[in-house]
Amino acid sequence: MxxxxxxxxxxxxxxxxxxxxxxxxxxxxxxxxxxxxxxxxxxxxxxxxxxxxxxxxxxxxxxxxxxxxxxxxxxxxxxxxxxxxxxxxxxxxxxxxxxxxxxxxxxxxxxxxxxxxxxxxxxxxxxxxSHFAFMYHSDTMAEPPRSFEDLIALPDDVKIAIQDPRSATPGLGLLLWVKAAYGDRAEEIWKGLKPHILTVTREWSESYSLFLEGEADMVLSYTTSPAYHIVEEDDDTIKAALFDEGHYPxxxxxxxxxxxxxxxxxxxxxxxxxxxxxxxxxxxxxxxxxxxxxxxxxxxxxxGLPQPDKTLSLPEEDIVAHSADWIAEMLAAIQ
The missing domain is CATH 3.40.190.10 (Periplasmic binding protein-like II)
Known part of the structure; x- marks a missing residue:
């Protein structure tokens, strides 16, 4: 035993x-x-x-x-x-x-x-x-802007929330979107956007919360963001504004x-x-x-999500060489 x-x-x-x-x-x-x-x-x-x-x-x-x-x-x-x-x-x-x-x-x-x-x-x-885009509430904004210039032309009390390009990839994406679409006119576009910028947040979630809470009329996000609200909330009123100049992916x-x-x-x-x-x-x-x-x-x-007809891009070597200068240009224009 x-x-x-x-x-x-x-x-x-x-x-x-x-x-x-x-x-x-x-x-x-x-x-x-x-x-x-x-x-x-x-x-x-x-x-x-x-x-x-x-x-x-x-x-x-x-x-x-x-x-x-x-x-x-x-x-x-x-x-x-x-x-x-x-x-x-x-x-x-x-x-x-x-x-x-x-x-x-x-x-x-x-x-x-x-x-x-x-x-x-x-x-x-x-x-x-996905492509970067500005979200809006279709039940309160019947005619969304169709370009950055349209956005600039809106009344100053129409506010947007964006992200810092130094800490958030969407913020960097917006910077490159403006540069790809407007080139040497980028500084002009940023100065035009300045009256509309409610805040520049460190991360995407902070600015998107401001949009959902009604503090901002539009927010930088993605053309796929409306899918979340459709699937999870059965809400199809949040949409992406498509711009004629194209979108950056x-x-x-x-x-x-x-x-x-x-x-x-x-x-x-x-x-x-x-x-x-x-x-x-x-x-x-x-x-x-x-x-x-x-x-x-x-x-x-x-x-079923609408997508941009044109995808914009920039050469990688240009981004590496010039992104710091482009960020400085943006920050100087909106401060």
Whole structure:
């Protein structure tokens, strides 16, 4: 009896040691992202569940207050960073990220993606997109502006809320939108907008709250933002004003850090992120368009959204070289 118990105890102990060893062998993929992406209501939890079901790993989200914040953190940490990937940069700050030399080539074939512009980036993989636009309440604003000049021409008591281009990618997107549409006239446009600017907030959520609370008549957001109100609130009165000069896109991207000890696993995650399974999660959690054609799998609220006829762009090298000057120009014009 004692002998049997001893043998049983040995088997149990061996089993526990085996489980412990397996747990220690299970790799952890650490991903820096912005807080909304990793939030309970964002795409992070579902993407984690889906990827862990196939990777034999643990996916660990580490959230910063913004996507620009994730880049700043990696810049400070350098090669000592714990991050294997960053998820949530966009094409407007990808150039700055590239100049750090911290990102590896992804090696994925991205030829089949559905985007508003051709994508051939060797380091950054797109996973969603939308165009920047000003939201308005259609029940109180019957005739929205159809251009920045129309917006400037509105009575001064029509107020807009925008975001700071130094801390928020939508704010940077607005800066680049104005520059792409008006070039050397950008300073003139900013001076014209000044009487309408209620505030410049640090992040998107602050300015959008002011709009929803009635403090601002319009707010800088995305052409896909109305889908949230349609799906979650059954409200189709919040709409995006489409401008004749065209709209600037935001294409959100992910990139692998060269310092990551899990290069193959990180690329496996990028492959998963651009799969139909993962892309089906994005629209009604991050409220952006997927980068693959989901067909009937795309919520009808997205399929019915009006979209701009013209997509504007700027060369990456111009953004890297001149964005600081453009930000200074904007801030001087609206202060």
């Amino acid at each position: 004692v002998s049997f118990a001893s043998k049983a105890l040995a088997v149990v102990t061996l089993g526990l040691l085996t489980v412990s060893a397996l747990a220690q062998d299970k790799p952890t993929l650490t991903v820096y992202t912005y807080d909304g992406f990793a939030a309970d209501w964002g795409p992070g939890p579902k993407l984690k569940e889906g990827f862990e079901a196939q990777c034999g790993c643990t996916l660990n989200w580490v959230a910063a207050d913004s996507s620009i914040g994730t880049l700043r953190r990696v810049q400070l940490e350098g090669d000592t960073t714990e991050a294997d990937l960053i998820v949530g940069l966009d094409q407007s700050i990808a150039g700055e990220a590239r100049t750090t030399g911290l990102f590896a080539e992804h090696g994925l074939d991205l030829g089949g993606l559905a985007l508003p512009e051709t994508w051939s980036d060797a380091e950054f993989v797109p996973f969603d997109y 935001q294409i959100e991207v992910a990139g692998v850090l060269k310092s990551s000890p899990h290069q193959d696993l990180a690329r496996q995650f990028l492959t998963y992120l651009t799969s139909a399974e993962a892309q089906a999660i994005i629209p009604t959690t991050n409220w952006m368009f997927p980068v693959v054609d989901l067909g009937d799998g795309l919520d009808p609220a997205f399929a």
